[in-house]
Amino acid sequence: MVTFFAKRLGWSVFTVLLATVLVFSAIQSLPGDAATQLLGQNATPSAVATMRQQLGLDEPPVSRFFTWLGKALHGDFGNSLVGGGSVAGEVGSALVNTSLLAGITIVIGILLSLVLGLVAGLTRDRWPDISISTLALVGMSVPEFVVATVLVLLFSIYIPIFPAVVIAGQNASLSDLLPSVWLPAGALICVLAAYIIRMMRTSVIDVMDSEFVRTAILKGNSTSRVVFKHLLPSAMLPTLNVIAMNIAWLVGGVVVVESIFNYPGVGTLMIRSVQTRDLPTILLITVMSALTYVVCNLLADFAAFLLNPRLRYPRSSK
Amino acid sequence: MTIDAADTIDEATILNGTDIVRIQNLSVSYLSGKRQVDVLKDVTLQLRRGHVLGLVGESGSGKSTLASALLGSLRSTSFVSNGSVHVAGQDVFALAPRALRRLRTAEVAMVPQNAGNALTPTMKIGEQIAEVLHHLKGNKAAQRARAEELLRLVRLPNPGPALDRYPHQFSGGQQQRIGIAMALAANPSLLVLDEPTTGLDVVTQAAILDLLMELQETMGMSMVMVSHDLGVIDKMCTDIALLRKGAVVESGMTRSVLAQPQHAYTRGLIDSVPRIDTPGIPPGMDQAAIDAGTVREGAVELYIRTPPTKAKPVLSVRDLTIDYRRKPVPGTGPTVQDVSFEVNAGEIVALVGESGSGKSTIANAIAGLQKSEGGQMSLTGSGDESANHLRGGGNLARTVSSRPKSLRQAVQLIFQNADTSLNPRHSVRTAIARPLKLFGVKGATVERALEEVELPASFAKRLPGQLSGGQRQRVGIARAIAAGPSLVLADEVVSALDVSVQSSILRLMDTLSRDKDIGFLFITHDLAVVRSIADRVVVLYLGRIVEDGTVEEIFSDTSHPYTRLLLDSVIELGDDHKAKAQAVRDEIPDAPPELGCPFASRCPIVRDVCRTVVPPTIQVSDTHNIECHADVSELRPSIPAL
Numbered sequence A: 001m002v003t004f005f006a007k008r009l010g011w012s013v014f015t016v017l018l019a020t021v022l023v024f025s026a027i028q029s030l031p032g033d034a035a036t037q038l039l040g041q042n043a044t045p046s047a048v049a050t051m052r053q054q055l056g057l058d059e060p061p062v063s064r065f066f067t068w069l070g071k072a073l074h075g076d077f078g079n080s081l082v083g084g085g086s087v088a089g090e091v092g093s094a095l096v097n098t099s100l101l102a103g104i105t106i107v108i109g110i111l112l113s114l115v116l117g118l119v120a121g122l123t124r125d126r127w128p129d130i131s132i133s134t135l136a137l138v139g140m141s142v143p144e145f146v147v148a149t150v151l152v153l154l155f156s157i158y159i160p161i162f163p164a165v166v167i168a169g170q171n172a173s174l175s176d177l178l179p180s181v182w183l184p185a186g187a188l189i190c191v192l193a194a195y196i197i198r199m200m201r202t203s204v205i206d207v208m209d210s211e212f213v214r215t216a217i218l219k220g221n222s223t224s225r226v227v228f229k230h231l232l233p234s235a236m237l238p239t240l241n242v243i244a245m246n247i248a249w250l251v252g253g254v255v256v257v258e259s260i261f262n263y264p265g266v267g268t269l270m271i272r273s274v275q276t277r278d279l280p281t282i283l284l285i286t287v288m289s290a291l292t293y294v295v296c297n298l299l300a301d302f303a304a305f306l307l308n309p310r311l312r313y314p315r316s317s318k
Numbered sequence B: 001m002t003i004d005a006a007d008t009i010d011e012a013t014i015l016n017g018t019d020i021v022r023i024q025n026l027s028v029s030y031l032s033g034k035r036q037v038d039v040l041k042d043v044t045l046q047l048r049r050g051h052v053l054g055l056v057g058e059s060g061s062g063k064s065t066l067a068s069a070l071l072g073s074l075r076s077t078s079f080v081s082n083g084s085v086h087v088a089g090q091d092v093f094a095l096a097p098r099a100l101r102r103l104r105t106a107e108v109a110m111v112p113q114n115a116g117n118a119l120t121p122t123m124k125i126g127e128q129i130a131e132v133l134h135h136l137k138g139n140k141a142a143q144r145a146r147a148e149e150l151l152r153l154v155r156l157p158n159p160g161p162a163l164d165r166y167p168h169q170f171s172g173g174q175q176q177r178i179g180i181a182m183a184l185a186a187n188p189s190l191l192v193l194d195e196p197t198t199g200l201d202v203v204t205q206a207a208i209l210d211l212l213m214e215l216q217e218t219m220g221m222s223m224v225m226v227s228h229d230l231g232v233i234d235k236m237c238t239d240i241a242l243l244r245k246g247a248v249v250e251s252g253m254t255r256s257v258l259a260q261p262q263h264a265y266t267r268g269l270i271d272s273v274p275r276i277d278t279p280g281i282p283p284g285m286d287q288a289a290i291d292a293g294t295v296r297e298g299a300v301e302l303y304i305r306t307p308p309t310k311a312k313p314v315l316s317v318r319d320l321t322i323d324y325r326r327k328p329v330p331g332t333g334p335t336v337q338d339v340s341f342e343v344n345a346g347e348i349v350a351l352v353g354e355s356g357s358g359k360s361t362i363a364n365a366i367a368g369l370q371k372s373e374g375g376q377m378s379l380t381g382s383g384d385e386s387a388n389h390l391r392g393g394g395n396l397a398r399t400v401s402s403r404p405k406s407l408r409q410a411v412q413l414i415f416q417n418a419d420t421s422l423n424p425r426h427s428v429r430t431a432i433a434r435p436l437k438l439f440g441v442k443g444a445t446v447e448r449a450l451e452e453v454e455l456p457a458s459f460a461k462r463l464p465g466q467l468s469g470g471q472r473q474r475v476g477i478a479r480a481i482a483a484g485p486s487l488v489l490a491d492e493v494v495s496a497l498d499v500s501v502q503s504s505i506l507r508l509m510d511t512l513s514r515d516k517d518i519g520f521l522f523i524t525h526d527l528a529v530v531r532s533i534a535d536r537v538v539v540l541y542l543g544r545i546v547e548d549g550t551v552e553e554i555f556s557d558t559s560h561p562y563t564r565l566l567l568d569s570v571i572e573l574g575d576d577h578k579a580k581a582q583a584v585r586d587e588i589p590d591a592p593p594e595l596g597c598p599f600a601s602r603c604p605i606v607r608d609v610c611r612t613v614v615p616p617t618i619q620v621s622d623t624h625n626i627e628c629h630a631d632v633s634e635l636r637p638s639i640p641a642l
Helices: A002-029 A034-039 A045-055 A061-073 A087-122 A127-141 A144-158 A174-180 A182-208 A211-218 A223-261 A266-276 A279-307 B011-016 B063-069 B097-106 B125-130 B140-153 B172-184 B202-219 B230-236 B254-259 B264-271 B287-292 B359-367 B405-410 B428-438 B446-452 B457-461 B469-482 B499-516 B527-533 B561-569
Strands: B019-032 B035-048 B052-056 B078-087 B108-111 B190-194 B222-227 B239-244 B247-253 B313-322 B336-344 B348-352 B374-379 B411-414 B487-491 B519-524 B536-541 B544-550 B617-619 B625-627
Touching: A002 A061, A002 A279, A034 A045, A034 A266, A061 A279, A087 A127, A087 A174, A087 A182, A087 A223, A087 A266, A087 A279, A127 A182, A144 A182, A144 A223, A174 A182, A182 A223, A211 A223, A211 B108, A223 A266, A223 A279, A266 A279, B019 B063, B019 B222, B035 B063, B035 B078, B035 B222, B035 B239, B035 B247, B052 B063, B052 B230, B063 B078, B063 B190, B063 B222, B097 B108, B108 B172, B125 B140, B125 B172, B140 B172, B172 B202, B202 B230, B202 B561, B222 B230, B230 B254, B239 B254, B239 B264, B247 B254, B247 B264, B254 B264, B264 B287, B264 B499, B313 B359, B313 B519, B336 B348, B336 B359, B336 B374, B336 B519, B336 B544, B348 B359, B348 B499, B348 B527, B359 B411, B359 B487, B359 B519, B405 B411, B411 B469, B428 B446, B428 B457, B428 B469, B446 B457, B446 B469, B469 B499, B499 B519, B499 B527, B519 B527, B536 B561, B544 B561
Parallel strands: B052 B222, B052 B239, B108 B190, B190 B222, B348 B519, B348 B536, B411 B487, B487 B519
Antiparallel strands: B019 B035, B019 B078, B239 B247, B313 B336, B313 B374, B536 B544, B544 B625, B617 B625
């Protein structure tokens, strides 16, 4: 078990490193850099060269990457090429805002979709299943920006209970943000839930057909006992990985949804940084996204380990 | 039990409690499109308290549906279209959900066919037993004590610590014991058993059945037992009902029905069971004659196979050793050690042993699917001039990916489950044409291959799902034979089939071995099948050969104690079950011992030397060898009874 998780941890570090390398080279291969972006189209070549020198962009890319990596390992992610402030501070405050959004989405989204998936699976082919499955299918097929727009139309224009966009800027406090977090969270939940519901439904149906659930029913157990003690642990197992994948997807989904609602989170910051080729900021956000992905998968493995006694106790000799 | 279809249910009879089960004109159906298909047709049966009813029939006869109807449970698409089921005086299909649950907790419990699948994998077994103990609800300590007592009752080793373990930590036989303990926990008045020993080895089966019989007698339980095995029914049941296509064709007292069957189907079923005491393949069942109701008169005509006269070896295995262990474990030896045997052209050699005896491991090594650590395996030229693919013979030490094509062509496999070994999306033609194309077999067509396994050429278009079990196995055989092999490895090829189909597949193997001079290595745990088809037998225990000889010699009086144990554990129709010795209860150890005889831990005539020194070979005859420290005179059954 220890070796299993040690191995997984090693791979996780590798994954994060690989992600930073990829993003670094992708930004390098784009035409233009922070200097040209900052000075605009009419800048003289000598001004651009001076700016490059100031920003340290005249060094070869490989050495720049390793300089960055060396400092990053010590917690110094450098300064923004554009704003000049500490990247860690800027990303950090955006991350807090995004965490609020993501946290609400994950907690409500996962609970809701597990319950709906379970209900759909248990009422297979009857009306609750058909309505839940249809809604999930719609959620999967409609892109998040459409969902977001519809939500804005419904809940800030027809029934004005939530603000349509966030007016508070980058430095808004959590309490300022709280009223405006619900619509973006709703949009994200709609898309996130669709996949988990469908997976949970399939897996509940599979386990319902298994002999041990049939036996549990024939033993005269109450329905709730059959569902929660016998069925749920086994049905959760395949769903865990889908949940982990979807949380990781959330990092990408956040970018679009945040920018629609002008929510001052990592997504909005990411778009701005890409526009200005602000490499240190982009790199840190990448590292953060990759970390989220890796941590989610590790957590899913760990949860599977807790749910599945076959992993915890491999068949021992008598 | 009596059949009185004309009678209506007399409420008084139900209430006075002499009958635990009353099934009256029961029909169960499902809808296929708009058509109503009957799974059970007008079944009327009664079972008196304390009696044991056997439900016998082939796959699709509705016997399992009938068994689960006793618990008020049907497949979600099926429904009761007529009649009623009364258990302990209650009409089970008229009960409200709460009352039905009470019935299942108090009156009727089910022992599943495969406890390995029926125990919840994520719950400790102690908890799974405890949840049935409703009368002790809330008292954890009392529940635990009772659960432990139940595990002791079914003779599970170390019942106390076992409560805190999960199902996958037990062997198949132990899981079945736990399944029985779980069913007994409710103290039911009726126990329903659906093929309770089908997946188990003969020795474990005998032990479980003895246990059930003892429990039934001491607790005075009524039982309904579903089985396809007439021997098991004969041993266990006072009453019997034979089902065919959803209808009861014959029922009555077990002994009299089986001794003097009235219905053509009963007769056919009895006749098609191979026996360990008589050589020969029984006749297949003539379904048309049964439909017409003609009962065959006179003695059963068995087909006796003639072994090949000339010994031309095709496969030679010398001192084969296979080790699964990553690093040596003290006190244990390699999985397979020093196994040597030969298969001649046209010969059928049976590899026999319980699960864990290494028979499939050896077959996999020969097929090149498993690496071997020592010894030689070689394919010698088949001697058949037309088999042009293999002139010089071949070394089988390498695994399949590094074997030359001609060698891969010469060794073919037939699998146990034709349904899972055939790709469901590929037609029969694709499945058979593949080896023809791959090996460039000349002059062979899919139609020829189908003809050889007695299937019409039109079957080439079909998908595996459109075939019956027996037909699918024929396709599996056709696929193996099409390549023109000199050796075929047949792993439990008939064990998943109904007896009526079994004999026709055995006949087919016989024909193919003679006509094509193919050597068959036939892997099975079914000794009656071995007796009917094999020419020579190799008996394995924990990866070591304990006895080998011609089929007559193996089934003769002089046997290795392990062979004797296997033979004594076989339960056959018409045996004097009470007089039969109780089976040895020890289970097969997980790993073979490092030193001495592998069977020492279970052997009734064990001596000190057995635990340290590898047993010498006793040559009973030119062809008959027994690996044992005992004297030949001790290996006859009159000496210590097992």
